[in-house]
Amino acid sequence: DADLEYDWTTTPEISYEDIGGLDHELEQVREIVELPLRHPELFQRLGISAPRGVLLYGPPGTGKTLIARAVANEVDANFVDISGPEIMSKFYGESEEHLREVFEEASANAPTIVFIDEIDSIAPPRDEVSGEVERRVVAQLLSLMDGLEDRGDVIVIAATNRPDGIDPALRRPGRFDREIEVGVPDREGRRTILDIHTRAMPLTEDVDLDGVADRTHGFVGADIEALAKEAAMNALRRVRPELDLDAPEIPADVLANITVTGDDVEA
Numbered sequence: 001d002a003d004l005e006y007d008w009t010t011t012p013e014i015s016y017e018d019i020g021g022l023d024h025e026l027e028q029v030r031e032i033v034e035l036p037l038r039h040p041e042l043f044q045r046l047g048i049s050a051p052r053g054v055l056l057y058g059p060p061g062t063g064k065t066l067i068a069r070a071v072a073n074e075v076d077a078n079f080v081d082i083s084g085p086e087i088m089s090k091f092y093g094e095s096e097e098h099l100r101e102v103f104e105e106a107s108a109n110a111p112t113i114v115f116i117d118e119i120d121s122i123a124p125p126r127d128e129v130s131g132e133v134e135r136r137v138v139a140q141l142l143s144l145m146d147g148l149e150d151r152g153d154v155i156v157i158a159a160t161n162r163p164d165g166i167d168p169a170l171r172r173p174g175r176f177d178r179e180i181e182v183g184v185p186d187r188e189g190r191r192t193i194l195d196i197h198t199r200a201m202p203l204t205e206d207v208d209l210d211g212v213a214d215r216t217h218g219f220v221g222a223d224i225e226a227l228a229k230e231a232a233m234n235a236l237r238r239v240r241p242e243l244d245l246d247a248p249e250i251p252a253d254v255l256a257n258i259t260v261t262g263d264d265v266e267a
């Protein structure tokens with residue numbers, strides 16, 4: 001359909017190694033999602049329906065989107081990312097139709113993971129919404145989930161910061177009946193995430209990532225990524241006056257001497 005801007009042929013380039021501090025959560029998601037996507041025939045043989053929906057909940061920036069992308073990549077499934085708020089605003093008045101098209105394409109291109117970010121914005125509890133439109137969108141999503149074949153080759157992963165902010169009917173069996181909390185990382189988690197986001201950086205030996213992990217209580221993955229990027233930008237600001245930026249290219253030996261130091265990280 002011409003209205004769909006999604007690229008159905010690509011799987012994301014995120015792997016399990018890009019996700020820190022969520023080993024247990026990842027294991028749970030994989031257990032639920034991988035088998036039906038890879039071997040739907042097993043569920044058919046056993047006469048049980050495969051899971052259709054998984055709800056990931058937790059604070060922003062903790063890696064919910066990363067998990068969905070990584071699973072799609074690892075099982076070679078197609079991935080379509082729909083944002084709840086975007087469905088409601090950009091497609092206002094056509095939200096139901098749009099959702100229907102997404103599910104249709106997902107089935108036609110199976111195996112597919114449909115990721116619905118901020119699902120609370122399209123599926124708030126129906127007794128709390130004022131508008132008829134919202135009510136209809138929730139009903140549409142419910143019927144689309146119910147309409148997914150038992151085959152298991154389309155799985156919907158939804159994310160929210162507020163699990164109580166979605167219509168309870170969505171959490172019944174056959175819909176989002178599996179829920180996994182994706183929480184704020186602990187010290188070990190922060191340490192691993194720091195490694196991930198600095199692994200491509202030329203760090204000097206005085207960079208103390210253990211110390212950073214100690215001092216960043218409450219940071220989520222997105223905060224740690226921002227901290228690492230800021231450190232690299234500090235390095236760039238520091239060396240910039242010494243560089244000949246008008247030259248067509250920075251000479252290799254000069255480039256090789258650019259590093260991210262302890263001071264850049266702490267600044």
Ligand code: ATP
Nearest residue numbers: 018019020060061062063064065066193221222225
């Ligand atoms: P939101 O609810 O805002 O959509 P989210 O939980 O889906 O948040 P992500 O979009 O997955 O968060 O994370 C944002 C960015 O933060 C990621 O692209 C990644 O760079 C970094 N990040 C978050 N969590 C982790 C993690 N556990 N390990 C490594 N990087 C992470």
